[in-house]
Amino acid sequence: MVFKIHLLLLFVTCADTTEQVIWSEIKELNDVYTNLRVMHQREKTGCIECGTRAKMMNGESFSCHNADQKCLVHDTCHLKFNLQHETLITAVGWRHFCNKIYNITTDGSWIDIGPLLLGRFSIQFAVKASNDAYFGLSSGDTTALPGYWIVLEGFSMAKNCLRDGFTAGSTCFATHIAPYLTNTEYVRYWVQWDHGNVRVGIGKAFRSAQIMQHQFPAAYYISNVLLKSFKNKADWIIYL
Structure with a gap:
């Protein structure tokens, strides 16, 4: 029994x-x-x-x-x-x-796609773009609030970058030079954050093929996903 x-x-x-x-x-x-x-x-x-x-x-x-x-x-x-x-x-x-959100397209300005990250410390997404695709982990629904900015192949070159906040021209606290993006196929990424430790990698498995990592002094309470593309449009899939 x-x-x-x-x-x-x-x-x-x-x-x-x-x-x-x-x-x-x-x-x-x-x-x-x-x-x-x-x-x-x-x-x-x-x-x-x-x-x-x-x-x-x-x-x-x-x-x-x-x-x-x-x-x-x-x-x-x-x-x-x-x-x-x-x-x-x-x-x-x-x-x-x-399971996932399809057909999110960005072109020129930040958009808030909602408080999807409450209580979470990781997320996966895929993006189809030629360059300059921006993924934001924000503490609210606007870029005026604190958060972490992941620049994918920004500055019109293959430079990946981690920033504190969403102000253009701010410091890159981690960088990785490599071309991954393409405007014909989706490239999948993973992101983890925990007490200000932000990691970014390629592929479907967390902690595999890591391309950037930085321990930020400020540990923001992340709640919202912000998306943007610069010069060219980007198509996104957000995996929940």
């Missing part, structure tokens, strides 16, 4: 871990249900199975309800910045999960 209880506890723990590995929960949309862009609906389906089905169907996000185990698979990610107030139906028990 004791063995069965331990086995059950192990299953519950592993199931919860699996859920977080498969999908990243958008905390700002927790307990929010949306029926927009539904491509599949299923009854009596738990969140883990719902996420698996969404993966199999190439769904971009899903909404699930723990109590009655309803499952909705959506063909787009419904994030706070692209949902109108009237489209939200608050219902306790609903949770919304996203």
